[in-house]
Amino acid sequence: MxxxxxxxxxxxxxxxxxxxxxxxxxxxxxxxxxxxxxxxxxxxxxxxxxxxxxxxxxxxxxxxxxxxxxxxxxxxxxxxxxxxxxxxxxxxxxxxxxFAASLDARPKDRLDLVMFGLEALHAQTGIDVVVPRHGPPGLAGGTSAAEFNAMVDRQIQALCFRAVREVCARRPFIGWSMEDLNAALFAIRYLYANMTRTVLGEFAIPKPRQEDFRTVGQPLWDALRDAATSLKLRQPDARLLGDEDWHQRAQAAVYLSIRSPRTEVAQELALSASPVQGPSRVVCRRPIAPSSDRFDKEEVERHRILEHPLPLALMPQRLALDDARYRLCQEFPWAQDVLDIVFDDLLGRSAMGALTLSMPPTLLVGAAGSGKSRLARRIAEQLKLPRLDLCLAGSSDTKMLGGTSRGWGSSKPGDLATLMATQRTASALVLLDELDKAQDNLRQGLGLQAYLLGLLEPETASRHTDVFLKTECDYSGVLWLATANSLRDIAPTLLTRFRVLMLRQPGREHLEVIAQNVIADVANRWGVEREALPEPSELRLPLDHLQSARQVRAATEAAVTEWARQIQRH
Known part of the structure; x- marks a missing residue:
């Protein structure tokens, strides 16, 4: 030169x-x-x-x-x-x-530099890795891993800060490509999983960083996600990273990794290696808000399992459904038309290849003593689902489903969330007994009937808010079965959410079958074999003078008790 x-x-x-x-x-x-x-x-x-x-x-x-x-x-x-x-x-x-990144700071270019550094460190480098990690402390060739990690941290911090500035602009993310948005989303995941800083660059210990993720990181994540969705509408060929379910599960995984960034807790939640075999769902897609109160904190920790993928109930095979229908028809011969509707729907879903157990919200309507409450419980037992029994007669309290706010002596999550956390499942059956007797004021949006409107719609049930957990719960895997004596006291708007099935009163020819069922129930309560108790013919029941299943139940229980007393005397 x-x-x-x-x-x-x-x-x-x-x-x-x-x-x-x-x-x-x-x-x-x-x-x-x-x-x-x-x-x-x-x-x-x-x-x-x-x-x-x-x-x-x-x-x-x-x-x-x-x-x-x-x-x-x-x-x-x-x-x-x-x-x-x-x-x-x-x-x-x-x-x-x-140096090129310092001259032209496009998010995608910064991500390329980050990926180069992570690749040199033999770390996880995929853009779709839920919780990316730092590289190992040693590196061959004379270059220290600390220098590469420091470079990656600088670029990640710059990416996050650029996203924060952009979301505050009058027209956010104008000119950003889908690759730029994916780069910023990767930076948020990497920062909270590996670094001791917040999005704004402040040093913090894990607990404040968890709060920062909930109040800053998640809203920024959602804004980037919304911008990507809008861009997808304008550019159909753009590759959108993950669906809504993926992002919500990833947020829960990143939140968990803040508490212990060097453990495998978050990796267990990674979508590529879910510990749950078969269909699963995260009930609390967003992290449960922490609590400083000792008693509330214990409840929160008990429900942390809802932030993990939980199994969904599988659709039974055709043979199992046919057996269940046969057994129920033997117990409730007067309800065969109702059982045909319920099980034909299940068999149809199974024949079409449905993997998870589901059916529309169903309301059994029948006169007092028709056995509708017992039939509903037996259907739940045959489907082998965890069951939440709610007797709504005279009740207007919605706290059993929505939880009680923290700070009160009786504060606790909703019963449905607790059932799922205890049973470790994302599927359950809720039995709403005596729905027509629930106290309600639907015009003012008060009471249980008004509250149930959102839970019975799949779209809103998937983001139902529990006021104690302070997060949205996905109850779309819940089956709803209700009973009522009449439709008169049920709001028309609520009835549109139900499949209404009318249950006939049992005839006289069915009373002996009801007595058989009552004796089986008594044997189960007493903890004895059914063969140890007498047959209905041995009890001399006055079936010709009884009018309803409820009367048969009362007479049969009294006769069995008297029979046992006579046995004891002899």
Whole structure:
């Protein structure tokens, strides 16, 4: 090179060194000396000639920052192709990429630099990794892992801060591509899982960082997600990372990783290696809000399992459904038309390949003593679902489903959330007994009937708020079965949510079957074998004078008790 050209190149290298401020660019480092030698050498090695040409072009004084960054990235991309086994190409590539990022700070370009650093550290590098991790402490080739990790942390912090500034703009994320949005989402996950800072760069211990994630990180995440959804509508070919369920589960995984970033807790929640076999669902897709109260804290910890994927009830096979219908028809011969509707629907779903157990909310309506409450319980038992029995007669309290606010002596989560946490399942059956007798004022939106409107719609049931847990619960896997004596006192808007099935009164020919069922129930309560108790014919029941199933039940229980008393006397 001519002297004037060499002097200009040396000035540009000095400016690069000053602007980047990396130890790898100190004047005495081997890396800086090699870059200077290659940039100023008149005849570089043949294998490095393309790199040198591109590198010199990047140092031209006539370029703006964007074009200079483009040349620097192109030069960095040529380094690995030189075939040199020394460690300096990796260090030189790191130097050039970080300088290019400082000139043209596109989120995607910063992510490329992060991925290069993580790849050099042999760490997880996929953009779809739920909880990405730092690399190991050692690295071959003479470059310390600490330097690479520090570079990754700088770029991650810059990405998060750029997203924060952008979301506060008048028109947020204008000009951002889908790759830019995915880069910012990756940065949020990486920051909270690995770094001791918040999004705004403040140092914090795990508990404040958890609160920061809940109040800053999650809203920023949701804003990026909304921007990606809007961009997808304008650019159908853009690759949108994950669906809504993926992002909500990922938020729960990142929140858990803040408490113990070096354990496998969050990795167990990763979508690629879910510990639950078969269909599963996260009931609390967003992290449960922590509590400082000792008693409330114990309840919160008991329900942390709801932040993990929990199994959904599987649809039974056709043979199992046919057996269940046969047994119920033997117990409730007067309800065969009702059972046909219920089980034909289940058999149809099974034949179509449905994996999870589901059926529409069902209301059994019948006169007092028709056995509708027992039939509902037996259907739940045959489906082998955890059951929550709620007797609504005279009740207007919604706390059993929505929980009680913290700070009160009786504060607790809703009974349905507790059932799922205790049984470790995302499926359950709620039995609403005596729905027509629930105290309600639907016009003012008060009472149980008004409260149930949202729970019986799949869309709103998937984001039902529990006031104690302070998060949304996904109850879309819950089956609803209700009973009522009449439809008169049930609001029309609520009736539209139910499949209404009318249950006939049992005839006289069915009374002996009812007596058989009552004796079986008594044997179960007493803890004895059914064969130990007498048959209905041995009890001399006055079936000809009884009018309803309730009367048969009362008479049969009294007769069995008297029979047992007579046995004791003898």
């Amino acid at each position: 001519r002297a004037t050209q060499r002097e200009r190149v040396m000035q540009q290298l000095a400016a690069l060194r000053h602007r980047c401020g990396l130890s790898a660019l100190s004047e005495n480092s081997p890396n800086a000396l090699l870059l200077e030698m290659l940039a100023t050498h008149a005849q570089p090695p043949e294998s490095l000639a393309p790199f040198c040409s591109e590198f010199r072009a990047a140092l031209s004084a006539r370029l703006d920052d964007k074009r200079r960054a483009k040349h620097l990235r192109a030069a960095a991309g040529m380094l690995p192709r030189c075939g040199d086994a020394l460690a300096w190409p990796t260090e030189a590539k790191l130097t050039l990429l970080e």
